[in-house]
Amino acid sequence: MTDARLATEAPPWASIIPPHELALYAHAGFGNSSAPPKRPALLVVDVQYRSVGRVRAPIEESIKQYPTSCGEFGWRAIPHIARLIQAFRAKGLPVIYPHVAPKKAHDGQRFAEKVPAIMGIPLDGYEFVEECAPQEGDILLPKHHASAFFGTPLASYLTTLRVDGLVMAGTTTSGCIRASVIDGSSFGYPIMVPYDAVFDRSQTSHAVNLFDMNSKYADVMKTDDVLALI
Template sequence: MRDLWQGIIPESDLAAYRAAGWGNPSGIGRRLALLVIDVQYRTTGTAARPILEAVNEYPTACGEAAWKAVPHIASLIAAFRGQGYPVIFPHVAQKRPHDGGRLASKIPAAMGISQDGYQFVREVAPRQHELTIPKKHPSAFFGTPLASHLVDLGVDTLVLTGCTTSGCIRATAVDGFSYNYKCVVPCDAVYDRGVVPHAVNLFDLSQKYADVMTTADLLGKLDEMAQDAQPDKA
């Protein structure tokens, strides 16, 4: 995972974290839930384009970084569905004039996204029975019934995918950690509009709030868990 922030986080900072004993793994529990956060056309655009082109379609789009993450998110959705784990879709609710708050002054262009932009990306869209949770703030917990649903489902581990790494992923991970959930962030299944914010926030999450790993590594762990759960046929 070090390669993600190699050359971005100074070696002196890395040494300080190591010396203090930060960044130990939390591990994965037995009852996982996958959160697919804000994977809507407003954050991906309708096609993989360089970000300076993507923002001409939707000013909130993350461009090619989003479309690189989508296949990884899709593979996790398939694995979670296949193993019977819940897949939950917290998503940006369409903005109305009175929803502006600080957003309207900080990012005024975000208030004018067309209705099409709020549609789920087809490759990772929810099924009819799956939970979709509209939200108006970065954290998927803030002002939503997510915590109540997780209690009802008996969840102990949250796997966070989607965007943005520095915004809604981070905010949800911090809140999930604060509620005492184990949190996992597959680094290639989250995306951001900037390389540095993406890398720095993955580093910080890995040190404090979540286990950061690749999608391939997480899928491997899920396979191991599934094998361990099989009755002994000997």
């Protein structure tokens, strides 16, 4: 982001992407900002205990309980996600929870071949993290694939709610967030991704995917800046 309205703090990819590549993208005209939406919806993606663990712990410990956990990287994002939820509810803006549905034998076959551990997550891992849990009036959207749009009625909800943009929070940056951002962009929605309110098990993958999304599909910024724009 180069928008003068926003903070100048270096984004997560600043120390990952080589300067000559950053310059190349800028010279080619990638990464321009979109006008902020007037009626955005907040998508809280997969903020379940299977994604962070039951207690704040290093990822090496957390994956012993849930192999899909991002450990402390997820817990760092939880307060920012909670702030976004509170702000959207206060403004009467839609809060939607695309979330991982419990896996069955016929679900996610291709992904399960790559990551067999997803089929053995205990049912309590699918519960929402208390600090970010849905309330009455929020929309719950179980999904069986990475994108919040694929095989779900999300697009219909957004039309009915007269939504003109999206804010994506949750996990993982390189998986379900990225897939949902690309599909949302394909539907024509301007999208904001608060980089401190999304998380991943790999910090390198987190940073690189944020850079790529900011270059092509979304406006990536801090939670504070998202809140200022809405």
